[in-house]
Amino acid sequence: MQVKEGTFLITGAASGLGAATAERLAAAGAKVVLCDLNDSVTSHAAKLGERAKACMADITSSEQMQQAFDTAVAFGGQSGLSGVIHCAGVVSVAKLVDREGNPADLEAYAKTIHINLVGTFNVMRLAAAAMAKNTPTQSGERGVIINTASIAAFDGQVGQCAYSASKAGVVGMSLPAARELSRHAIRVMAIAPGVFETPMMSEIPDEAAQALAAAVPFPKRLGKAAEFAQLAEQIIVNPMLNGEVIRLDGGIRMQ
Numbered sequence: 319m320q321v322k323e324g325t326f327l328i329t330g331a332a333s334g335l336g337a338a339t340a341e342r343l344a345a346a347g348a349k350v351v352l353c354d355l356n357d358s359v360t361s362h363a364a365k366l367g368e369r370a371k372a373c374m375a376d377i378t379s380s381e382q383m384q385q386a387f388d389t390a391v392a393f394g395g396q397s398g399l400s401g402v403i404h405c406a407g408v409v410s411v412a413k414l415v416d417r418e419g420n421p422a423d424l425e426a427y428a429k430t431i432h433i434n435l436v437g438t439f440n441v442m443r444l445a446a447a448a449m450a451k452n453t454p455t456q457s458g459e460r461g462v463i464i465n466t467a468s469i470a471a472f473d474g475q476v477g478q479c480a481y482s483a484s485k486a487g488v489v490g491m492s493l494p495a496a497r498e499l500s501r502h503a504i505r506v507m508a509i510a511p512g513v514f515e516t517p518m519m520s521e522i523p524d525e526a527a528q529a530l531a532a533a534v535p536f537p538k539r540l541g542k543a544a545e546f547a548q549l550a551e552q553i554i555v556n557p558m559l560n561g562e563v564i565r566l567d568g569g570i571r572m573q
C-alpha cells in the first residue's frame with residue numbers, strides 16, 4: 319500500500335502516538351483524517367494543511383465512527399480509504415484489592431475494556447466495511463488496519479488487570495481478523511509499544527518514568543512518538559506484514 323496519494327484515518331490523533339502518525343503520513347504525501355474525542359484535534363489537523371481533515375468522534379460510538387469513516391471515504395475520492403491507524407485508548411491502574419481491603423471497582427474495569435477493546439472492534443469493523451468496497455491497488459491490496467496494543471498485553475504489571483486484558487484482547491483479534499479479511503485483501507496488524515514519551519505517560523511520576531527508561535536494554539530511554547509513526551508507515555508499505563503483533567520496546571520486559 320502506497321502512503322503517497324493514500325487516505326488514512328488516524329484515531330487518537332489529538333495527542334501522542336496518533337498525532338505523530340498523522341504528521342508523518344501527511345509529510346509523506348497522504349491525506350489524513352485526524353479523529354479524536356478531544357476538540358484539539360481540529361487545531362492539529364489545521365496545522366497539517368489542506369491534506370488533513372479533523373473529525374471529533376468517540377471510538378466506542380457506532381454512529382460517530384460511521385460518520386468519521388464516511389468523511390474519510392469521501393475525502394479519499396475515487397480511491398476511498400486506504401487504511402486506519404487506531405491509536406485512541408486509555409490507561410488505567412487499579413488493584414484487585416486495595417490497601418484497605420476493598421475490591422476493585424467493576425465499572426472502572428468495564429470502562430477500560432469498553433474503550434480499548436470494544437472500541438478497537440468498532441473501529442476495525444467499520445474500517446473493514448469501508449475498505450472492502452475499494453478497487454484493489456496495482457499490488458492487489460484494498461487496505462490496512464493497524465491497531466495499538468501494548469507490551470502490557472504480555473507482561474502486565476501489578477494494577478494493570480484491566481489495561482493488560484484490554485490490550486491482550488487487541489492482540490488476540492489480530493490473527494482472526496487478518497484471516498477473515500484476507501479475502502478482501504485487507505491486512506490487519508498491531509503494534510505493541512513499550513514505554514513511550516507521550517501525554518499518557520506524563521501522568522506517571524518522573525521517578526517511575528526514569529526507572530522505566532533505565533529498564534530498557536537499549537536504547538535506555540522512553541520511545542519517541544515519531545518512532546511509532548515510522549513503524550506504522552513501514553507496516554502500510556510492506557505487504558508481507560499481516561496478522562502479527564510487533565513489539566516496539568527497545569527490548570524491555572516489564573517486571
Ligand SMILES: NC(=O)c1ccc[n+]([C@@H]2O[C@H](COP(=O)([O-])OP(=O)(O)OC[C@H]3O[C@@H](n4cnc5c(N)ncnc54)[C@H](O)[C@@H]3O)[C@@H](O)[C@H]2O)c1
Pocket residue numbers: 329330331332333334335336353354355356375376377378405406407408409433437466467468469510511512513514515516517518519
Ligand atoms: N505511551 C505509551 O507508553 C504507550 C505504551 C503502550 C501502548 N500505548 C497505547 O498507545 C495508544 C496511544 O497512546 P498515547 O500514549 O498516544 O496516549 P495519549 O493519551 O497521548 O493519546 C490518546 C488519545 O486518545 C484519545 N481518546 C481516548 N479515548 C477516546 C475515545 N473513546 N474516542 C476517541 N478518542 C479517544 C484521547 O483524547 C487522546 O488524544 C493508546 O491505545 C495506548 O494505550 C501507549
